[in-house]
Amino acid sequence: MLNERSGPEQICEIGRRLYARGMVAANDGNISIRLGAGKILTTPTGVCKGLMSPEMLVTVDAEGRVQSAGKPSTEILMHLFIYRERPEVNAVVHAHPIYATGFATAGLALESCVAAEIIATLGSIPLAPYGTPSTPELAESLRPHVHRADAILLANHGVVAMGTNLEEAYFRLERVEHYAQIVAVSRQLGGEQLLPRSEVEKLFALRGKYGQTGLNPGCATCTGECIGAACLNYDSKYEVTGEDALGAIVARVLHRVRDHCDCAHEE
Ligand SMILES: [Zn+2]
Numbered sequence: 034m035l036n037e038r039s040g041p042e043q044i045c046e047i048g049r050r051l052y053a054r055g056m057v058a059a060n061d062g063n064i065s066i067r068l069g070a071g072k073i074l075t076t077p078t079g080v081c082k083g084l085m086s087p088e089m090l091v092t093v094d095a096e097g098r099v100q101s102a103g104k105p106s107t108e109i110l111m112h113l114f115i116y117r118e119r120p121e122v123n124a125v126v127h128a129h130p131i132y133a134t135g136f137a138t139a140g141l142a143l144e145s146c147v148a149a150e151i152i153a154t155l156g157s158i159p160l161a162p163y164g165t166p167s168t169p170e171l172a173e174s175l176r177p178h179v180h181r182a183d184a185i186l187l188a189n190h191g192v193v194a195m196g197t198n199l200e201e202a203y204f205r206l207e208r209v210e211h212y213a214q215i216v217a218v219s220r221q222l223g224g225e226q227l228l229p230r231s232e233v234e235k236l237f238a239l240r241g242k243y244g245q246t247g248l249n250p251g252c253a254t255c256t257g258e259c260i261g262a263a264c265l266n267y268d269s270k271y272e273v274t275g276e277d278a279l280g281a282i283v284a285r286v287l288h289r290v291r292d293h294c295d296c297a298h299e300e
Contacts, residue, residue, distance in 0.1 A: 048062075
């Protein structure tokens with residue numbers, strides 16, 4: 034756990050990085066860390082995160098009651114929700130990085146097994162439904178994902194990332210944005226290619242080496258192309274069985290036949 038003395042400096046440094054990298058504009062974004070005795074240290078509201086000094090930070094208790102001078106982040110409810118649900122999390126970073134927020138605004142999660150580094154480290158990045166910022170609705174929107182992901186896209190809003198310390202939370206946010214840029218570029222080049230199951234399994238085996246604990250290793254939409262039901266995120270609603278399976282095979286064959294047969298033009 035970060036100690037109270039070094040925490041404020043770390044928050045200011047992460048604020049500078051967020052602002053310098055364009056992951057927030059103006060006064061956007063917020064950062065917090067868990068202190069001892071149920072207290073949380075958070076960035077203040079209405080302040081540029083690139084220009085903070087330690088005395089500007091605000092301490093609140095687990096219910097968000099202010100314990101120091103200043104006004105806490107308007108998103109403190111989202112941070113408190115994460116700390117309540119994930120006892121091992123000691124830091125939360127929220128920002129609006131352009132590419133990742135673009136995906137969140139287009140209603141697109143980043144959950145497919147396509148990038149080796151992401152599968153071996155962060156795992157899939159789900160999309161939480163829209164919730165009005167600064168209200169309990171936003172915190173509640175995280176509920177379906179908070180136990181299976183360390184970084185979550187917030188629909189029509191931004192990204193939130195968490196970690197056992199502030200650097201880990203920030204690096205996760207940075208990874209999400211970098212990955213979102215890669216996916217956006219690969220879509221301009223014809224679309225990302227799903228890694229085959231055998232390759233995803235090898236990447237899972239590497240997770241220990243990367244210091245990953247097994248949370249959220251893969252995609253939520255795998256249908257057998259990658260690791261299917263072995264994935265912790267695997268959702269059986271995507272499974273194709275019985276008549277559906279036969280229908281899916283017939284549709285695929287017909288599609289291939291139509292694509293490759295040019296007899297219609299030979300009459
Ligand atoms: Zn925001």
